[in-house]
Amino acid sequence: MQTLLITSPTEANIAKAADIISNGGLVVMPTETVYGLGANALDKNAVTNVYKAKGRPMDNPLIVHLATPEDAELYAYTSENFYKLAKRFMPGPLTVILPKKDIIPYEVTCGLDTVAIRVPSNEIAHKLIELSGCPIAAPSANLSGKPSPTSFKHVVEDMNGRVDAIIDGGKCDVGVESTVIILKGNSAEILRPGLITYEDLAKVIPDITINEAVKNQCTTANPASPGMKYRHYAPSSPVFLVDGGDEETIEFFKEKQQNENCGILCFDEDAKHLSANNLLTFGGHFDEQKQAHELFDMLRRFDSMPVDKIYARLPSDKGVGLAVYNRLIRAAGFTIIKANKTQE
Numbered sequence: 001m002q003t004l005l006i007t008s009p010t011e012a013n014i015a016k017a018a019d020i021i022s023n024g025g026l027v028v029m030p031t032e033t034v035y036g037l038g039a040n041a042l043d044k045n046a047v048t049n050v051y052k053a054k055g056r057p058m059d060n061p062l063i064v065h066l067a068t069p070e071d072a073e074l075y076a077y078t079s080e081n082f083y084k085l086a087k088r089f090m091p092g093p094l095t096v097i098l099p100k101k102d103i104i105p106y107e108v109t110c111g112l113d114t115v116a117i118r119v120p121s122n123e124i125a126h127k128l129i130e131l132s133g134c135p136i137a138a139p140s141a142n143l144s145g146k147p148s149p150t151s152f153k154h155v156v157e158d159m160n161g162r163v164d165a166i167i168d169g170g171k172c173d174v175g176v177e178s179t180v181i182i183l184k185g186n187s188a189e190i191l192r193p194g195l196i197t198y199e200d201l202a203k204v205i206p207d208i209t210i211n212e213a214v215k216n217q218c219t220t221a222n223p224a225s226p227g228m229k230y231r232h233y234a235p236s237s238p239v240f241l242v243d244g245g246d247e248e249t250i251e252f253f254k255e256k257q258q259n260e261n262c263g264i265l266c267f268d269e270d271a272k273h274l275s276a277n278n279l280l281t282f283g284g285h286f287d288e289q290k291q292a293h294e295l296f297d298m299l300r301r302f303d304s305m306p307v308d309k310i311y312a313r314l315p316s317d318k319g320v321g322l323a324v325y326n327r328l329i330r331a332a333g334f335t336i337i338k339a340n341k342t343q344e
């Protein structure tokens with residue numbers, strides 16, 4: 001398939017992409033979180049092609065992207081809590097799971113009676129949805145299993161020749177996917193952490209919990225969010241997370257750099273103590289937002305380095321850190337090594 005690369009996202013060019021969507025085609029669009037692989041959410045065939053283009057398992061449902069929160073009425077059963085969240089966080093990087101209306105095909109939800117709704121703030125995504133005149137179902141635009149794409153270059157690597165068009169929107173602002181929450185009566189549960197944190201959400205819905213699978217390996221066959229089951233975000237070499245204080249972790253990395261053919265992913269402050277060979281940084285120790293912004297780009301960069309394995313610093317699991325922790329621990333297949341081996 002010939003892919004149209006739209007490097008200048010003018011209104012006329014976005015209108016071309018919108019025509020592709022309304023005619024059943026696939027378009028990769030930038031969003032504020034990561035790039036999304038979009039199709040008309042009301043067109044079963046187009047939606048099925050999204051799974052094929054990504055190699056995505058057919059039991060991992062898609063998020064439906066809308067131009068305004070009010071449009072959710074057309075596709076889902078909303079609630080007072082949905083509108084409270086919408087008022088505070090939409091448009092923006094929050095996905096809310098609601099009971100679906102019949103108009104949403106089961107191809108979007110993988111047979112579930114709920115649908116994931118999001119209103120992106122990225123102007124190109126917003127314009128594309130408006131001009132298409134339909135809701136856009138879009139998962140992250142990576143090949144299944146690889147880190148989500150946060151730049152045009154990443155998308156071209158994965159999707160050139162597999163989709164009808166790709167729109168260049170530069171680097172994504174946030175860098176990790178949206179926070180996903182499910183509403184249950186007066187309470188809510190976080191299924192995937194993102195830039196909008198537990199603390200932010202608790203101010204609007206005080207009765208909110210974090211699903212166990214956010215930090216731990218998913219053990220059930222039918223988790224609340226099917227995406228929790230899969231290995232994700234992984235570069236081609238295996239990743240090992242290293243837990244420990246600054247000094248002991250730096251010693252651990254030094255020893256590995258001397259004796260192994262490895263890559264190191266560390267905080268900015270660590271770099272001056274280590275060899276620059278196959279070393280990448282992903283933000284300051286306490287700058288979780290920067291870590292989220294850089295993480296997927298850095299994981300992809302290791303693919304062009306001659307390393308057998310990657311050792312990465314364990315991020316904080318607080319605030320936005322939880323989103324970084326959730327992605328890295330999956331990239332690492334849940335393996336955490338203690339830097340100070342006597343603690344093992």
Ligand code: AMP
Nearest residue numbers: 061062114115116139140177225226227
């Ligand atoms: P992605 O589009 O690749 O960012 O992934 C979307 C995430 O939302 C996946 O983890 C899905 O499992 C999750 N998701 C989408 N729809 C639903 C739903 N109806 N119920 C629970 N989780 C959902």
Ligand code: MG
Nearest residue numbers: 139140148177
């Ligand atoms: Mg994804």
